[in-house]
Amino acid sequence: MEVATAAAPPLAVRRERPSIWTQAPELARRSIMRTLRQPAAVIPATTFPLMLLAINSVGLKSATSLPGFPTNSYVTFALAFAFIQAGVFAVIGTGQNLAEDNQGGFFNRLQLTPINPAALVAGQLAGTLVLGLFQAATYISVGLIAGAHIEAGFGGALVMVVLSIVICLAFGSIGLAIGMRVDAPEKVQSVFPLLFVFLFLSSMSLPRNLIQTDWFREIATYNPVSYMVEGLRSLLIAGWDGEALALGFGCALGILALGLTVASLGLKERMVRT
Amino acid sequence: MPSSNGVPTEANGIEVSGLVREFKGGVRAVDEIDLQVRPGEIYGFLGPNGAGKSTTVHMLTTLLPPTAGSARVAGHDVVEDGAAVRDAIGAALQEAALDPNLTARDHMRLQGALHGMSKADRTRRGDELIERVGLSDAADRRVGGYSGGMKRRLDLALALLHGPRVLFLDEPTTGLDIQSRTALWDEVAHLSRDEGMTVFLTTQYLEEADQLADHLGIIDHGRIVAEGTPDALKAEVGRPTVEVVPADHAERDRAADLLRPFGELVPGTPQGAAVRLDHDGGERLADIIRTFDQADVKVANLELHEASLNDVFLTKTGRSLEGAQREAAEEGDTGEQPALEGAPA
Numbered sequence: 001m002e003v004a005t006a007a008a009p010p011l012a013v014r015r016e017r018p019s020i021w022t023q024a025p026e027l028a029r030r031s032i033m034r035t036l037r038q039p040a041a042v043i044p045a046t047t048f049p050l051m052l053l054a055i056n057s058v059g060l061k062s063a064t065s066l067p068g069f070p071t072n073s074y075v076t077f078a079l080a081f082a083f084i085q086a087g088v089f090a091v092i093g094t095g096q097n098l099a100e101d102n103q104g105g106f107f108n109r110l111q112l113t114p115i116n117p118a119a120l121v122a123g124q125l126a127g128t129l130v131l132g133l134f135q136a137a138t139y140i141s142v143g144l145i146a147g148a149h150i151e152a153g154f155g156g157a158l159v160m161v162v163l164s165i166v167i168c169l170a171f172g173s174i175g176l177a178i179g180m181r182v183d184a185p186e187k188v189q190s191v192f193p194l195l196f197v198f199l200f201l202s203s204m205s206l207p208r209n210l211i212q213t214d215w216f217r218e219i220a221t222y223n224p225v226s227y228m229v230e231g232l233r234s235l236l237i238a239g240w241d242g243e244a245l246a247l248g249f250g251c252a253l254g255i256l257a258l259g260l261t262v263a264s265l266g267l268k269e270r271m272v273r274t
Numbered sequence: 275m276p277s278s279n280g281v282p283t284e285a286n287g288i289e290v291s292g293l294v295r296e297f298k299g300g301v302r303a304v305d306e307i308d309l310q311v312r313p314g315e316i317y318g319f320l321g322p323n324g325a326g327k328s329t330t331v332h333m334l335t336t337l338l339p340p341t342a343g344s345a346r347v348a349g350h351d352v353v354e355d356g357a358a359v360r361d362a363i364g365a366a367l368q369e370a371a372l373d374p375n376l377t378a379r380d381h382m383r384l385q386g387a388l389h390g391m392s393k394a395d396r397t398r399r400g401d402e403l404i405e406r407v408g409l410s411d412a413a414d415r416r417v418g419g420y421s422g423g424m425k426r427r428l429d430l431a432l433a434l435l436h437g438p439r440v441l442f443l444d445e446p447t448t449g450l451d452i453q454s455r456t457a458l459w460d461e462v463a464h465l466s467r468d469e470g471m472t473v474f475l476t477t478q479y480l481e482e483a484d485q486l487a488d489h490l491g492i493i494d495h496g497r498i499v500a501e502g503t504p505d506a507l508k509a510e511v512g513r514p515t516v517e518v519v520p521a522d523h524a525e526r527d528r529a530a531d532l533l534r535p536f537g538e539l540v541p542g543t544p545q546g547a548a549v550r551l552d553h554d555g556g557e558r559l560a561d562i563i564r565t566f567d568q569a570d571v572k573v574a575n576l577e578l579h580e581a582s583l584n585d586v587f588l589t590k591t592g593r594s595l596e597g598a599q600r601e602a603a604e605e606g607d608t609g610e611q612p613a614l615e616g617a618p619a
Contacts, residue, residue, distance in 0.1 A: 013399060013437030018390030026387035030376060037375040037416070105371030108337055109432075112365055113388035114357065272339060 020119045027123020034097065035127035045089035046135050049082035050142055056081075056205070057146070066210055071237045079143040080232035081204045083164040084225060086135040087171035088195050090128045094172040095188035098124060098179030107270070117267050121260065125172050132168030136161040148236065156235040159245070166252040167228050173259025180266030202226040224251035285349070286313045286362070286439035286472040288334065292343035295329050303329040305496035306343065311474060311489070316466045318487025318504075319476040320583065322598035326496040327476035328368050331444045334474065335365045348440050348472075364438030368445050370425040374418030378409050378428050381417070382435060389436040396435070403431040407461070423454030430461065441465060443475045447482060459486055480583045480595060492587060494598065499590040508581040513537065515579040516562055519546035521572035532565050546575070 035042065057075045064072050071077050101107045110120065140150075140157055150156050178188055201216065202225040211217040220226050231248015234241035288311035295304040304326040311317040319327050332338035334347055336356040345352045348362035372381060379400060386396025404413045407427040417425065426446055433441060443462065447455040463486060465471040477483050483490055484504050492500040492507075500507055516536070520529045523545050530539055530547035536558055542548030551558050559578055566573050587595045 013391065013435075014395055015390040015436060016392070018388060022387050022390070026384050030373065030380070030384050033380065034373060034375045105367055105369035106373060107371075108367055109371045109385075110388065111337060112335060112360055112363075113385065114360065114390065115388050272337070 018114050018116070020116045020122075023116050023119035024122045027119055028126030031097070031123050031125070031127035032130045035093070035131050041093055042131060042134070045086065045093060045131065046138055048089070049085035049135075049139070052085065053078055053082050053139075053143075054146075060205065063206065066206075068207070068210055070207060073147060073149060075143060075146050076148040076236050077233065078205075079139065079148045079236060080229050081199075082139045082143075083136060083160070083167060083232055084199060084204065084229055086132060086139070086164070087167045087228075088192070088199060090132065090168040090171040091175040091178070091195060092188060092192055093131065094124060094128050094175030095179035095182075095191075096175075096185040097127070098176060099182050099185045099188050102179070102183045102270075103185070111271055117264070117271065121176065121263060121267065124176055125169055128168055128172035128175075129165060132165045132172075133161065135168070136164040139164075150236055151239040152235040156240070160232055160235050163228075163231055163245070163248055163252065166249060166256065170252045170255035170259060173256050173263055177259050177262035177266055180263050180270055198223070199225055202229060204229055224255060227251040286470075287311055287349075288317070288345070288347050288440065288472065288474060290330075290334070290343070290345045293330070293333060293340050293345055294342040295326075295333055295338065296341045302496050304333070304340075307491075307493070307496075307498045309491050309498060309501065311472060313472050314466060314470045315488040316462065316473040316475060316486050318483040318490045319474065319493060320478070320480070320483040320487075320490055320587075320595075321476075321493035322478055322595055322602050324602040325493045325598075327478075327493060328444055329496075330493070331365070331367070331442050331474070331476060335363060335367075335442050336360055362438060363440045363442060364433035364436065365442040366426070366429040366433045366444065366446055367442075368448070370422075370429040372417045372420075372425055372428060375416060377416055378404055378413045378431075381428065381432055385432050385435050391436065399435060403434055404428075407431045408457075421454075423450050423457075426450060426454070426458060427461075430458070434465075438471070440472045440474065443473060445476055445478065447477070447479065455482070462486060478595070478599065480587075484583055490583070492583075492590060494587075494591045500586055504583060507586045508583065510586070513551050514581060515540060515548055515550050516559065517542045517546050517548040517575075517577045517579065518562070518566065518573055519543065519575040521574040525571055528569075528571060529566075532569055532571065533562065536562060 053075070056078045060078070061074045063069060064074050064077070069077075101110075140160065144150070150160070152159065175188065178191060182188060201219045202223045203211070203220050204225070208217055208220050208226060211220060227244075227247040228251050231244050231251075234244035234248075238244070288309070290307060290309045293304055293307050294302065296302050307326075307330065309317070319330065321327050329338065333340050334345055334352060336352050336359050339353060347359045350358040350362065352359050376384070382400030382404065383396060386400060391399070401413075404410055407430060409424060409427060409431070412420065412424060417428065420428070430443070430446065433443075446462070447458055450458070459482065462473055462475065466473050466488075475486060487504060490500075490502065490504050490507060491498050502510070516533070518529050518533060520526060526545065526547055533539065533547055533549040537549045537552040540548050540550050563576070584595050587593075587598070591598065593601070
């Protein structure tokens, strides 16, 4: 190894008061590059929901013959749920990235700079956003190829993408809230089964009015996941349903607000610098 | 503003008084330490694992609030004026905390933006520093593929990016091969001697402390047990030893008799005799050679062993540094702060 010591740069370095507008884009860039450079994280997060979609579309196809089932295409019905599963991966991915920063000391590096906490939170979610966009585009494309129909047309597909991104950010904010409080990625991973149970106790497999078991229907009615699924599904099956979309966006934005609040509180505790 | 003992800390010194850090369960990782670092000097903080070195660095770099006591870095109080301290310092902490998915240039770009440097400045200075630490050829490679030495060099370059006046290096050469270690020593020495940067360096390597540090603090179980220049510390605790191996091994006892007037006989190698000198080694060495010459005892080998920092550690703590390391490893005692150190005691 050779270290040149002759040409030392001057110590005086011109600096300005850093703003969130210069910090957040660079943190976002890092988050996006980090996401894109980890295919091992991107590929399962994208393909696993597609595999479940394929299995459900074949195995539960007969559900379409139930009286009152809203469509005769189970692929169309089940497609919305792929977007929600992507959200679960957003929890894990975002939380694990932050936990790795904690564990490896990168968070300390950030703390030693005049970093704006809001820039840190926004930046961390940028990778989640890009991944969410990629997943949404993939699911819509694969769904259409597999025979799904979007009743709301091209505009509806765009709204689906927007809603799915908000859902990913909402779940990502939960990941941030968890990641802020743990020091090891494995601890984030441990919430995965819990999240999956939470997802399945919703209207993902059947419309709520067709769920026969009372307690299940009751939980699904209070589960915000049901409304996010139904918001997406409305565009696929019913066309433009303002109420379903409002509830879907409302639940996602509510979770996002809650997640960001908890994450910010965690960040305040975590940033113990004086 | 000069400090109470006259050491100016305004520019880029460090002054610590009664600094304490307790963790949950009452563990005192740092126990009322006092130290002064003069501007532009390299201060070595030597101790075994778990002695409290990293906890001290975390407090001085504002990452960890002290439980008690005070510290000023570059003239700013670490508790009252943390932002000003962070502005004045650079730090390469124990883990070379780098994102394996980013390149060296990506790291420079991010760090520069967080410090408020313009795009042009961070590119220019980032490139300069990358070249300076010898990473130009690897600047666009992801850090995940770097060797330990390359990561440490990038870590150092990142710590220097915003032009700090005080540099904290927490065990910067742990795990490095000797070549990488020596190169890093050269760079650290250059920063202090040619650029006037104050360097606070923790280490568990005696040689590193001896080679680099202008002043040295030895810490054990959270307390500073000795402080001074390496030479003064060695002089304080140990006189040099001279070992003579006669050409004819049968004359070993005679060699011991000849050495006896020069000091206290101590165990040497099986073939030789050794004496701990009661006066300065340089002067007495000539007398010893003359004595052996006059007695017509042919000498196969003659060695002067200076007192080492390990002798200092041994004298001050009752155990060798190596023994202390082993002890810490056996106990699993880190004494250092946990990864998440938010909770004060």
